[in-house]
Amino acid sequence: MAILSDYQEENQDQTMEIIEKEQENSSTLAPKEEEHSSSTPKEEKLQPNKSNGLDMENYSWGQSLQEVTINVPVPPGTKSRFIIVEFKTNTLKVGLKNQPLILDGEYFKGVKVDECYWSLEDQKEISILLTKQNKSxxxxxxxxxxxxxxxxxxxxxxxxxxxxxxxxxxxxxxxMFDQRQKQMGLPSSEEIKNQDMLKQFMEQNPDMAKNFGNAKMMMPNSRMME
Known part of the structure; x- marks a missing residue:
């Protein structure tokens, strides 16, 4: 005949086993959900147009290291007095009077407002020139x-x-050099410079270079002693 306390303990043990199995199942499912979320494709970057910018639906833009150019088509016969162009250090607004703005946004980076210009070309296109603050x-x-x-x-x-x-x-x-090196998996100009400086130092100071090499070899042991 089973004792009541033993019966309760057996039930408790069975209950704990069920809970532990459920926890194990949930823990095995969690990584799969994380893997699924991490595998979500990121938005791919686009191929630049011939002006190193993009051709958009209502305008196109291009750039050099010093300047950004924007071309905005407008209805043929448009007069300059109907055009709205507002330059600010970080924002740009372009449009026609009594109509929704064609461009209204915050620049990717700042510009020099005093060196930004616009003109109306053949009464059918607004040509805009922006001068970058950072020209590199x-x-x-x-x-x-x-x-x-x-x-x-x-x-x-x-x-x-x-x-x-x-x-x-x-x-x-x-x-340009660093970009080419990166694409080929080679060191950048700064890394090459540091390597050359270290090599020159070792050639000029062979004794110190030897001690430096020994110090590097002893470093793991010194850390273990600490």
Missing amino acids: DWWKSLFKGGQEIDTQKVEPEPSKLSDLDTETRAAVEKM
């Missing part, structure tokens, strides 16, 4: 939150590279 970066998009281009596929015109000032040209050449 490619914009991924015209506006923040907009469709992005793959800046590694940007192709600056070689003929214009020679027209840049010394500082900007050096920055462009360094950036």
